[in-house]
Amino acid sequence: MGTSIVVTSGKGGVGKTTTAANLSLALVQAGKKICVIDLDVGLRNLDAILGLSDRVIYDIVDVISGRIDVQRALVQHPQYNGLCMLAASQSASQDNLNIERISQIVLDLKNSFDFVIIDCPAGIERGFQAAVAVADSAIVVTTPEIAAVSDADRVVGILEAANLTYGIHLVINRVRLQMIQSGKSMDIQNIVNRLSVPLIGVIIDDDEVIASSNDGHPVVGIQDSNPAAIGYTNLAHRILGKDIPLNEIDNNRLPTKKSGFWQRLFKSK
Amino acid sequence: MKNVALKGKGQEYYLEISSYCDFNAALEDMKVLFDDLAKSTDKLTLIVDTQQRLLGEKQITELKQLIKSYHMLDLKQIVSAVDTKTSLNNILKKNQIQIESHIVRSGQILDYNGNLLLLGDVHAGAQVRATGSIFVVGVVEGIIHAGFPDNDDAVIAGNLGAARQIRISDLFQIVADLAMDNLEMDSFFYVNDLHTIAIDKIDNLATIKPQKEIIIS
Ligand SMILES: Nc1ncnc2c1ncn2[C@@H]1O[C@H](COP(=O)(O)OP(=O)(O)OP(=O)(O)O)[C@@H](O)[C@H]1O
Numbered sequence: 001m002g003t004s005i006v007v008t009s010g011k012g013g014v015g016k017t018t019t020a021a022n023l024s025l026a027l028v029q030a031g032k033k034i035c036v037i038d039l040d041v042g043l044r045n046l047d048a049i050l051g052l053s054d055r056v057i058y059d060i061v062d063v064i065s066g067r068i069d070v071q072r073a074l075v076q077h078p079q080y081n082g083l084c085m086l087a088a089s090q091s092a093s094q095d096n097l098n099i100e101r102i103s104q105i106v107l108d109l110k111n112s113f114d115f116v117i118i119d120c121p122a123g124i125e126r127g128f129q130a131a132v133a134v135a136d137s138a139i140v141v142t143t144p145e146i147a148a149v150s151d152a153d154r155v156v157g158i159l160e161a162a163n164l165t166y167g168i169h170l171v172i173n174r175v176r177l178q179m180i181q182s183g184k185s186m187d188i189q190n191i192v193n194r195l196s197v198p199l200i201g202v203i204i205d206d207d208e209v210i211a212s213s214n215d216g217h218p219v220v221g222i223q224d225s226n227p228a229a230i231g232y233t234n235l236a237h238r239i240l241g242k243d244i245p246l247n248e249i250d251n252n253r254l255p256t257k258k259s260g261f262w263q264r265l266f267k268s269k
Numbered sequence: 270m271k272n273v274a275l276k277g278k279g280q281e282y283y284l285e286i287s288s289y290c291d292f293n294a295a296l297e298d299m300k301v302l303f304d305d306l307a308k309s310t311d312k313l314t315l316i317v318d319t320q321q322r323l324l325g326e327k328q329i330t331e332l333k334q335l336i337k338s339y340h341m342l343d344l345k346q347i348v349s350a351v352d353t354k355t356s357l358n359n360i361l362k363k364n365q366i367q368i369e370s371h372i373v374r375s376g377q378i379l380d381y382n383g384n385l386l387l388l389g390d391v392h393a394g395a396q397v398r399a400t401g402s403i404f405v406v407g408v409v410e411g412i413i414h415a416g417f418p419d420n421d422d423a424v425i426a427g428n429l430g431a432a433r434q435i436r437i438s439d440l441f442q443i444v445a446d447l448a449m450d451n452l453e454m455d456s457f458f459y460v461n462d463l464h465t466i467a468i469d470k471i472d473n474l475a476t477i478k479p480q481k482e483i484i485i486s
């Protein structure tokens with residue numbers, strides 16, 4: 001039986017879809033079978049980031065309405081054997097998300113995949129509620145901004161009430177070390193303290209993430225050495241239980257002065 | 270005369286009714302006693318102590334009527350060492366301090382009956398309300414409302430320097446408008462005689478708003 005992981009945030013545009021896509025790919029590279037579901041009905045874009053838009057024939061609303069069997073609606077990635085996607089419908093609205101049906105679909109998928117990764121819509125409306133109802137665990141994505149952290153807090157409160165089997169973990173995305181260093185953005189420890197949710201990943205802000213997403217090839221698949229790709233890969237390995245210190249960026253591109261920052265973060269965890 | 274006894278305690282006169290006798294027998298004994306007293310006294314203020322007995326409505330009326338029929342007697346009050354379970358439960362519910370240990374997050378509104386000791390942070394966008402006082406061990410960034418909706422006796426204490434608003438009873442205070450040096454960890458908020466929110470050092474809590482009724486459960 002596989003595990004479902006919901007990727008959520010509260011605030012829009014902080015990198016849920018990017019995280020879901022790259023995490024899925026990183027888990028596939030680690031040898032796992034992954035099904036990634038787009039619940040952002042009406043505003044789908046997971047398929048584009050994964051380069052699967054051309055291949056979508058059926059979507060989740062077709063499955064919910066019973067028009068098609070879930071296995072037949074899955075889109076198989078041409079390049080990665082272990083990766084399948086269930087697309088969101090571009091035309092329907094979140095009201096089409098019948099929570100009982102989605103629970104059944106996710107349960108079915110957990111039987112044939114190691115992980116079912118669910119990309120949530122922004123907000124705490126029906127799409128989010130459906131995701132919470134089927135989650136075994138949650139990844140809350142935030143950026144180092146007050147508004148994103150505050151929305152993350154709201155979402156964590158709701159997730160806590162759902163008592164997920166494998167709990168809630170935090171990913172801080174689009175981290176710009178220069179801004180943290182100069183005190184212009186919230187620092188990592190500060191965010192973790194505020195949310196008091198265990199940190200499982202820190203992803204650097206990198207132009208390559210945007211460029212590769214536009215291209216339909218998530219950065220994890222094309223550039224092993226990219227600092228954001230390393231962040232996603234480490235996130236995947238931590239989910240698989242490897243004890244990787246949260247100081248990856250330090251080793252890669254930061255001058256010595258900054259090592260203290262990551263070491264402090266790591267030690268205090 | 271063993272069913273009732275008249276005792277002087279300080280300035281007061283107590284008429285004690287034995288807990289175990291028949292109530293009507295006690296009334297009979299009282300008549301004898303009061304007749305006797307009427308000869309020697311022309312004014313006597315009385316407190317009736319029913320001890321381990323709780324009188325019913327009818328018994329209270331009977332007792333009051335009897336005492337009224339003697340002009341020199343003035344009944345101040347009827348006391349007893351016992352109380353009904355219902356009224357005790359009400360007192361307990363109102364006066365206990367509930368201890369809660371969790372984080373209150375954005376969008377959550379927690380309501381409590383009575384006094385609250387909160388061990389945990391109150392995040393921005395969160396609200397904690399209680400009908401009694403609220404004591405917080407943790408950082409408050411949200412809104413704390415004590416004495417909800419109209420209890421002026423409630424107080425708020427804790428680390429409140431980063432709170433958005435402090436509300437007590439029907440009053441509110443925007444914390445950003447306060448002089449920061451008033452907001453040390455050792456301050457508390459209360460409603461003063463002018464019905465406005467005031468701040469003082471926690472050392473003065475006992476004199477300004479004695480929290481004598483709080484029972485830690
Ligand atoms: N680590 C990163 N570095 C640079 N750009 C990033 C990073 N993560 C995400 N982005 C960019 O931020 C934008 C929003 O990302 P994404 O679509 O993943 O967010 P989302 O949370 O899914 O948004 P929505 O709420 O609309 O679903 C995209 O243009 C994406 O390429």
Ligand SMILES: [Mg+2]
Pocket residue numbers: 016017018040045119120121
């Ligand atoms: Mg998205």
